[in-house]
Amino acid sequence: xxxxxxxxxxxxxxxxSRLGSDIPKPFIEIxxxxxxxxxxSVFAGIPELAEVIVPTSGDYLGKTRSVxxxxxxxxxxxxxxxxxxxxxxxxIALNSVQSDAAFVAVHDAxxxxxxxxxxxxxxxxxxxxxxxxxxxRAKDTxxxxxxxxxxxxxxxxxxxxxxxxxxxxxxKILRRAYRLAEKERFxxxxxxxxxxxxxxxxxxxxxxxxxxxxxxxxxxxxxEWLIGNNK
Amino acid sequence: xxxxxxxxxxxxxxxxSRLGSDIPKPFIEIxxxxxxxxxxSVFAGIPELAEVIVPTSGDYLGKTRSVxxxxxxxxxxxxxxxxxxxxxxxxIALNSVQSDAAFVAVHDAxxxxxxxxxxxxxxxxxxxxxxxxxxxRAKDTxxxxxxxxxxxxxxxxxxxxxxxxxxxxxxKILRRAYRLAEKERFxxxxxxxxxxxxxxxxxxxxxxxxxxxxxxxxxxxxxEWLIGNNK
Numbered sequence: 001x002x003x004x005x006x007x008x009x010x011x012x013x014x015x016x017s018r019l020g021s022d023i024p025k026p027f028i029e030i031x032x033x034x035x036x037x038x039x040x041s042v043f044a045g046i047p048e049l050a051e052v053i054v055p056t057s058g059d060y061l062g063k064t065r066s067v068x069x070x071x072x073x074x075x076x077x078x079x080x081x082x083x084x085x086x087x088x089x090x091x092i093a094l095n096s097v098q099s100d101a102a103f104v105a106v107h108d109a110x111x112x113x114x115x116x117x118x119x120x121x122x123x124x125x126x127x128x129x130x131x132x133x134x135x136x137r138a139k140d141t142x143x144x145x146x147x148x149x150x151x152x153x154x155x156x157x158x159x160x161x162x163x164x165x166x167x168x169x170x171x172k173i174l175r176r177a178y179r180l181a182e183k184e185r186f187x188x189x190x191x192x193x194x195x196x197x198x199x200x201x202x203x204x205x206x207x208x209x210x211x212x213x214x215x216x217x218x219x220x221x222x223x224e225w226l227i228g229n230n231k
Numbered sequence: 232x233x234x235x236x237x238x239x240x241x242x243x244x245x246x247x248s249r250l251g252s253d254i255p256k257p258f259i260e261i262x263x264x265x266x267x268x269x270x271x272s273v274f275a276g277i278p279e280l281a282e283v284i285v286p287t288s289g290d291y292l293g294k295t296r297s298v299x300x301x302x303x304x305x306x307x308x309x310x311x312x313x314x315x316x317x318x319x320x321x322x323i324a325l326n327s328v329q330s331d332a333a334f335v336a337v338h339d340a341x342x343x344x345x346x347x348x349x350x351x352x353x354x355x356x357x358x359x360x361x362x363x364x365x366x367x368r369a370k371d372t373x374x375x376x377x378x379x380x381x382x383x384x385x386x387x388x389x390x391x392x393x394x395x396x397x398x399x400x401x402x403k404i405l406r407r408a409y410r411l412a413e414k415e416r417f418x419x420x421x422x423x424x425x426x427x428x429x430x431x432x433x434x435x436x437x438x439x440x441x442x443x444x445x446x447x448x449x450x451x452x453x454x455e456w457l458i459g460n461n462k
Contacts, residue, residue, distance in 0.1 A: 129381065135374060139446055140393040141421040142373060143366060143435065144386065150360065151433040154394075154424040155375065155386075162371035163385075190372040193385040202382040204374065209447045215370055216440045222453050 002127055003102040005050040007171065008043055011089040012036050012056040012064065012109035013082035025214060026109035027060055031227045035214060037067050038112035038227065043105075044071045045116055048123060051075060051099040054109075055082030055089035087187055087194075091178050097171065103127075104174050105166040106191045110214040113226065118207050119166055125203040126168035133168070133192050134207035135161040161204055164211050167191045173200050233358055234333040236281040238402065239274055242320040243267050243287040243295065243340035244313035256445060257340035258291055262458045266445060268298050269343035269458065274336075275302045276347055279354060282306060282330040285340075286313030286320035318418055318425075322409050328402065334358075335405050336397040337422045341445040344457065349438050350397055356434040357399035364399070364423050365438035366392040392435055395442050398422045404431050 012026040026036035036054070043049060052072050056064050056079055064079035071077075076098055082089035090106055097104070103126055107114065118134055125132030138160035146152035167190060169177075177194040181187070188194050192202045214223050243257040257267035267285070274280060283303050287295050287310055295310035302308075307329055313320035321337055328335070334357055338345065349365055356363030369391035377383035398421060400408075408425040412418070419425050423433045445454050 133374075133382075138373065140395070140444065141419075141424065142369065143364075143392045143394050143423070144390050145392055145435055149435055151364075151423060151427055151435060152390075154419065154421075154427060157420045159375050159383075161374045161376055163374050164371070188372075188385065189388045190385070192374070192382060193372065196382055196385060204376055204380050204382060209449055212449075213371065218440055218443075218453065218457075221456060222449065225452060225456055226449075 004048045004123060004127055005099070005101040006046070006048045006103040006105055006123060006168070007051045007053065007097050007099060007101040008049060009090055009093040009104060009106045010036070010039065010052070010054050010109050011082060011086050011093070011106070012054050012060070013089050024057065024060070026056070027063070028220065030224050034067070035112055035223070036064070036109045037071070039107065039109055039114075040067060040071050042112070042114055042116060043107070043119065046119055049075060050101040051097065052077035053093040053096055054079045055093050057082060085187070090191060091182070094175055094178055101171055103168055104171045105168045107166040108213055111165055111211055112223065113210045113212065114166065115208070115211070118211065122166055122168050122205050125205045126170070129201050129203040130173055131167075131169040131192065131195050131200055132203040132205050133190075134164040134166060134211060135204045136164065136207055136209055138162055139209070163190050163192060164207050164213075169195055173198070235279045235354060235358055236330070236332040237277070237279045237334040237336055237354060237399070238282045238284065238328050238330060238332040239280055240321055240324040240335060240337045241267070241270065241283070241285050241340050242313060242317050242324070242337070243285050243291070244320050255288065255291070257287070258294070259451065261455050265298070266343055266454070267295070267340045268302070270338065270340055270345075271298060271302050273343070273345055273347060274338070274350065277350055280306060281332040282328065283308035284324040284327055285310045286324050288313060316418070318412075321422060322413070325406055325409055332402055334399055335402045336399045338397040339444055342396055342442055343454065345397065345442045346439070349442065353397055353399050353436045356436045357401070360432050360434040361404055362398075362400040362423065362426050362431055363434040363436050365395040365397060365442060366435045367395065367438055367440055369393055370440075394421050394423060395438050395444075400426055404429070
């Protein structure tokens, strides 16, 4: 049986700007709990979990620590001071790992509707391929824009996927990918793009549209509705 | 002053399969009105509108006609029998145009949350560039998959847009694009892709995430919520 133990990193230092809120998105409350807590709760039942790291801003360290203590009583689970950008927070977290877990899962704090089954399927694929991410087939036609704001091309939609999280990798693979990205000053919009760039394989695991990222005010309304109806 | 008169084509022959419904999506009712009627209502206030054509399936022709008569009393507005695919329905509609409008707007029946202001901005751009579409910046990282289900590349997200509708073109440009696509047996996932392929310019007009396409059950819930709260 391969070692499937896994560190979970949930960067939670994001701002609330696109939601028009002063509170950072992960700390907006729905049904009496922060979005971050809803998200963490899903992972609390995953047996492979060996450690949890939540990089966040200084103001929210205390609050995050008390949630981690409650949800993961038997595990090393730390809130740490994050960076100014998402990738910096992940990098700091990668340098703070204490366990000798084989895998690392990075998950968006504001994707509370991921299901345990999806997390396990993603870990299964990461075990087989070294790296795997949840994703759904692109719903809209995607356009590539030129510098003049006109369409420069329309890639064939049947080959396109919208990346979600978790994104799960062998810990050593993600660490190497981050070192390489830092050296080459490459900043991707997800963790997989760094891994791809380092030459490693990333498997796509078909997820569900429910596992959306709370980005716009409309997403927050949807989340409130789903949580109000017991998901 | 250029001629900005415009034919509106709303293909409404889609199935309800992805929503798990027997009723075709455009004819699902929200708040006592079909989604199609909600969508058509937005266009009813656009002064440039010269004609409306709704290709639909035989079973829904009567119902569609009565809605069109009510919403567009002073205009030629027809329900016609559509095709088995979206692009066939649009093609049939293009061959049924009776007015001598300069422009044609194609809009998804299941995007009821477009705003009049957005339609006008799109027509403004089409007047300037010949063709224009509403679109929003890609929210998720987009992955291109290889044939083995692993990621083959991650295009730079800052250049990617999610196409919406309406998509507005000079009528002669869209007709030519459809003729060319038929000759070359090319089927795109939106109308703009045919126009791009014919060598014409398509301008991207930044829209809003609210103008989403009702595709998944979750989208329908969102639509019910928005309409229940007077949008």
